[in-house]
Amino acid sequence: MTVSANTAFELGRDVLIRRACQLAGLLEASQTMTGDDISLAADLLQVELLALQTEGVVVTHVERTTLTLVAGTAEYTLPADTLDVAISPDNVVGTVYVSGGNETPVAAIARGDYQMISMKTTQGTPTTAFIERGATVKVVLWPVPSAASTLRYSRMRLPRDNDTGIVTLDLARRWQKAIMLSLAYNLALAKSAPLGRVKFLFDEAERQKALARASDVEKVHMQMTIGGPY
Secondary structure (H helix, E strand, C coil), X not given: CXXXXXXXXXXXXXXXXXXXXXXXXXXXXXXXXXXXXXXXXXXXXXXXXXXXXXXXXXXXXXXXXXXXXXXXXXXXXXXXXXXXXXXXXXXXXXXXXXXXXXXXXXXXXCHHHHHCCCCCCCEECCCEEEEEECCCEEEEEECEECCCEEEEEEEEECCCCCCCCCCECCCCHXXXXXXXXXXXXXXXXXXXXXXXXXXXXXXXXXXXXXXXXXXXXXXXXXXXXXXXXX
C-alpha cells in the first residue's frame, strides 16, 4: 500500500463551518447549508477568533523576515500588517548582514536613548534600533547604514481575515480542532440544541483549547543535573 505524500491538510472556512454544524447535530452529511446559516456561522467564527485574541491567544503570528537597508537611510516603515517587532530576551532586534561579511547583532533602544544620540547622521554598520510603534511600525537604525545591507529580524502580525468561504484559517494546525468544536458549541447554543450536547461541546472545546495553548510555546532542549552537596 502506498503512503500518501500529502501533509497539507487544511480546512477552508466554509468546510470548517459545515463540519462544526454537523458536530452540533444541526446538519446531516447529505444536507447543504443555507446562505443565512453560513453568514451566522462566519460571524460566530470571527467573534470566537477575536475572543481568543483578547486572551492573548493567536493574537499575532511571528515570522522571520528581512528588510533591505539602503546606504544613508536610517528610518524604515515596515509592512502595513506588522503589529510589532519581536525582541529577544537578550534585547536583540535582529542582525545586519552585509554581503560577504558577518552578521552584526542590533540591540533595541528606547525612544529617550535614541533622542540622546548627538550625531544621528553618523554612518556605519547599525548596532542599535529604535522601534517606533504608531499607526505604522517603523525601525530607526543607528549608526545610519553606510552600505547596502539586510536586517534579518522577526515581525509580529495579526492573523488574516476569514473573509471568503475558500480561505483557510490563518492559524497553526493545532488550533483547528479547538476552533471547530468552539464554533460547534456556539452554533448549538444559537440554534437551541439540547443542553446536554451544548455542554459536551463546550467542555470538549475548552479541553482542546487548553491543549493548544500548552503547545503554543517555544520548545528548547533542557537537561537537568543533580549537583553535589553544598
